[in-house]
Amino acid sequence: DFKRALDEVRPAFGIATNEFEGTRPNGIINYGPAFQKLYVDGQAFVDQVAKANRTPLLSVLLTGCAGSGKTALGATLAMESNFPFVKLISPEQMVSYTESAKCSRILKVFQDAYKSPYSFIMIDDIERLLEYVPIGPRFSNVVLQTLMVLLKKQPPKGHKLLIVGTTSLSSTILGTLGLERCFSAALTVKPLQSPDDIKVVLAATEAFATPEALDQAVQLVPQGIAIKQLLLVVEMARAGGDVADVARFGECIADYASTAGMADLEF
Amino acid sequence: DFKRALDEVRPAFGIATNEFEGTRPNGIINYGPAFQKLYVDGQAFVDQVAKANRTPLLSVLLTGCAGSGKTALGATLAMESNFPFVKLISPEQMVSYTESAKCSRILKVFQDAYKSPYSFIMIDDIERLLEYVPIGPRFSNVVLQTLMVLLKKQPPKGHKLLIVGTTSLSSTILGTLGLERCFSAALTVKPLQSPDDIKVVLAATEAFATPEALDQAVQLVPQGIAIKQLLLVVEMARAGGDVADVARFGECIADYASTAGMADLEF
Amino acid sequence: DFKRALDEVRPAFGIATNEFEGTRPNGIINYGPAFQKLYVDGQAFVDQVAKANRTPLLSVLLTGCAGSGKTALGATLAMESNFPFVKLISPEQMVSYTESAKCSRILKVFQDAYKSPYSFIMIDDIERLLEYVPIGPRFSNVVLQTLMVLLKKQPPKGHKLLIVGTTSLSSTILGTLGLERCFSAALTVKPLQSPDDIKVVLAATEAFATPEALDQAVQLVPQGIAIKQLLLVVEMARAGGDVADVARFGECIADYASTAGMADLEF
Amino acid sequence: DFKRALDEVRPAFGIATNEFEGTRPNGIINYGPAFQKLYVDGQAFVDQVAKANRTPLLSVLLTGCAGSGKTALGATLAMESNFPFVKLISPEQMVSYTESAKCSRILKVFQDAYKSPYSFIMIDDIERLLEYVPIGPRFSNVVLQTLMVLLKKQPPKGHKLLIVGTTSLSSTILGTLGLERCFSAALTVKPLQSPDDIKVVLAATEAFATPEALDQAVQLVPQGIAIKQLLLVVEMARAGGDVADVARFGECIADYASTAGMADLEF
């Protein structure tokens, strides 16, 4: 049934639902079983809300390190849900809003959702919505409390709601904030763990001219790299052209690994 | 007299009083002596306010871990009290209110209650009303102080008031906040502790086709699961249908136990 | 002269001065020497302000654990003072006021008092006026400073003022806040310490049908119970009737001792 | 010259300069050398400002424990200075002012002073002006900074200014706040240290009928009592009459020593 799920995934790649499009600039690459499991689990939640009568409210938290693909996964589930109401709550929509303006906007999305029979709300990058910074730590308690209440509030009778959140906050912090407890379930999105996964991703970029070049490139990539970073390094190696020279790819990935952008990698 | 109390409980299940209905989506299942004791104790407080002449003000705090059924129990007592004034104070009514707007609304409910000869106010999810977060800890001292004063304020002569509060805050935190001391009494709502309790709940869902399936399912459930979580897992296992396959139920409960939603379980 | 003082107390029980009435729902029971001493000392302060020429300002702080009877004692002294201006400052009058609104109201009471030749101001439940919570600790420094200044401010020439404050804050906290130093004197109101005291209180409730029942009941009560809690338990044991069954009284006091409401008892 | 100074003091007792009168309800008792030294030193500062050409600005801080007589000493110096501009800055004038309203009023007094050739400003009870509380500690930094700047600001050419401040804050706190450094000099007002001092004070009250009674009373007083407290206890012992019974005086002073009001005494 891995096969069947895969088949289901592919056609979906072309689907584009309003604001979610832009959050997934490089589409979705089915890079192997790790992704497949996440994707199938995510779809099960969508199905549950769509079909079951006694679960009007479900919420799933996608956690994982920076660039691991949380936003892209959530957006894909949203776009494929075919729910009549599908809406994104994202910090980019609210740059330099006051805390209370943020809360109003978030509340508005939920109130709109309560009017639709089936609704899908994605709350992206929760740490930025919360204005979280580990010094202190500081965060907007007003936004946090608003989210905590809305995550547990039942939609009106006969209406159903699925909420998908994404965050890079660690499980410890989420626990301390009490946020984890407000979600029905949590899924962890991992960085690329095996050479096989990495190879699928590099192949999908069509940046390497020959299978040999591809194999060499795979050798150069540290395991545990986030898919977003890997795709960026490929672009750097392309240097404006279509083909990535393996030597240049090696330089780029080395430079990269030595600077801030890779700070989160666990080799 | 367990029998008699049980009889008293059942007919009450059908009673629906305004806003309380929605807080008890799955009704009340009398899952055994642990519940029975709580229920009888709760009713004794209602009776005291209803009948005694020298107790114009009583307040009871329902504590217990997430999902243990505090809200459902409080709502049941409220609906069955037959008091002319029965009112819910809940954070869901006040999403993104300012602290002072919250206080005004809370105060308004009490002022309305003072006009009725018999009033029942349920203050649900006190930690959310307080905007409590353990980091700091931070909370709205304005809301806390408002509650503390109102919890001790006598209704006008000839009027009677019962206040039921619910919270998941630990006894330690409640003590430090000084909230516990403001209630006349406290009742602890426990998660499901014995296979017997769990069996009653699973049976009540009518999700398992045969007695054998039911027995197998009971084996799979970790003791100490909250009733709210258990009912959710049953729904997941139903996967949109009426019957829950035992195997799928096992998967769901395992998945569940490994993620955030189960964080509060004590196995 | 214990006798004489007692005589003085009794008739006073019927006196009712405006807002103070409601703060003493169960009247005053002269439960023995411990109370007698407090009451006589309190009256001495009233007399001093009433009669002496060189003490235009006196202030007394009543401290003691929750429910020990501070408010009732203060209210009794106020009602019996026969001063032309007798006023209560209480947090219940100022629910959800801003800090500065609280200060204005407090200041107003003092300004009114300065116009009367003899004034008695009772500041009830100072910890709630201060919005004190031990976490931090947090409190309204604006209210605290307002009280500190007003407690030491001389009334205008020829006017006299007695201030009685009540609080459950510990001596340590009061000292740190610097509040204790602002009062001319302090009296400690203790919970019920001896079986004799408890017996007087239980007898006064007339809840026990026979002297034997009364004696049995006294045995059941833990020493150090606050008078307010003891009176509440008697009501619970009455269960709406006039007579309290000793067995039920025992259950109630046991239940009670095991929950939050008794948290302050020192057995 | 002790004699001469004493003579100078006495007639001054009758002098009344506007607002300072009320701050010294019991006048000034020259209780011995300890007071004499303070008084002479204080007058030297007044003289310096009055006569010297090159000292347009001087400031003196009177420190000492609660009730030791700081305000009375400062007020006496102010009333006797015969400066054309003599003004009191006191927290009692600014109850529940905002921090910035306090600063405006303080600034206004200084600006008025700059218009007079000779000015005397007394800043009473600096800890209350600062809204100081040791928890935190918290205080109004706005008021503190305003005082610090004004204490060092030269009056306009040809104008002279003497500032006398009073406070019970410890030298350590004053140092940490940086306030001590802003004054040209500091004088410490001590509580009554010797039986001789106490006897002078008790004698001056004329409360004891015979020399023997006076001597007995002196024995009862703990050394280190503040003059303000001692005078209050005498009034209590008078119980509305003119004469204080020694026995009653003993009771009052014992009661007093055991409660809050005496918290600062060092026996």
Add this chain to the structure above:
Amino acid sequence: DFKRALDEVRPAFGIATNEFEGTRPNGIINYGPAFQKLYVDGQAFVDQVAKANRTPLLSVLLTGCAGSGKTALGATLAMESNFPFVKLISPEQMVSYTESAKCSRILKVFQDAYKSPYSFIMIDDIERLLEYVPIGPRFSNVVLQTLMVLLKKQPPKGHKLLIVGTTSLSSTILGTLGLERCFSAALTVKPLQSPDDIKVVLAATEAFATPEALDQAVQLVPQGIAIKQLLLVVEMARAGGDVADVARFGECIADYASTAGMADLEF
């Protein structure tokens, strides 16, 4: 290709793009390989954004100690990019703006940039924009969060954006703030590390009359001096004339090294 890059640099010295001119008062001196590497790397990012199709957004953080030349390097890259939209965000433009006014202005620059096909935004002196001070530490979380969101926000389809930030904050602080992670890459600008580098800089000032004087001067300079400080000391040594006497240069650099201005030097 060091040669080629050098050639590319020189003509650029004359280019002046609006507001960037003033940030580079002493132009750019190609003082050797350390600078050359930084400059080439910086240009590679400009090229990537200019030419590649799949990298619409790149961001580079220039870190390094005070005066090491971060601003000058960033300004040079900006001026040479020939992008139609080149804009500076600098704390000097926003002196005494409120936090939210700062955010509005920052946001405005980004919104303008989104309208141009190719945009270059330089965010100079990020620690000052953040109002960072290590005590606390304190900083404007509102500005920080605004930057964090804007640094990751994709420009609209078909538009490209390069962001260059500069800061003296340590890597540790940047990591804790979570800022480092928001940039695609980071480059470290070092102070002058070798006598060769120092000699190139001193020679470029044309302050020393003879090669011998130049060599002597080089000996006097501590390694690890920031280029900005070195250029200032040369000016001091010129004392208003064109030529710097070596002896005076020695005094100046010694004075300098012993005072605050050199606090960051690591000898």
Add this chain to the structure above:
Amino acid sequence: DFKRALDEVRPAFGIATNEFEGTRPNGIINYGPAFQKLYVDGQAFVDQVAKANRTPLLSVLLTGCAGSGKTALGATLAMESNFPFVKLISPEQMVSYTESAKCSRILKVFQDAYKSPYSFIMIDDIERLLEYVPIGPRFSNVVLQTLMVLLKKQPPKGHKLLIVGTTSLSSTILGTLGLERCFSAALTVKPLQSPDDIKVVLAATEAFATPEALDQAVQLVPQGIAIKQLLLVVEMARAGGDVADVARFGECIADYASTAGMADLEF
């Protein structure tokens, strides 16, 4: 050249430049080499800005303990600079301004300065401008950041600016605040260190009638006394006349040393 500098200093004593006059009530006494070095160094900075073409912006921080003469030195440099724009920024001008009003005024002075070809801004008593208090520590970060940005902002092309700051803050605090790094250089103003220095100062006051009296007085002064305090004690010893009696001088300096005003002396 000590001689030459001295000659330069003297005539300057008569120069009076607007607002700076009042900050130097006792003029400048050239008390020896320690002062001479400071004075010459200060003038070098003035010359550098006046004559050099490539140093449009210089800033010098005068640090030193309370009363050591920082303000007087800075004011002297300002008055003697003969720059067309010479302006004082001082906390005394901004008593009880809000933080943002302070920033506006500071900014205004700089904006005015940018219009003059040569400008001299003295920022006096930076700790008071910052409202610094070591408890916390607390300070106005808004004012701090404003100063930090303005201290590094280049004046417009063709304009030159010298900034002199004064402060008693320790080097450690200045470093932590990051203020020291914002100045081009720092000079430390020391208290009077040797009997020779003290003798010059005492002689300059012309308070002692004979050389012997002068010598005796010098013996009485603790080394390390600040010049401001020494001059005040002389005035106290004069007691309104012209001549200071040595005995009285001894008493005054002893009194002084034992109280707050001398807290900063290091004997």
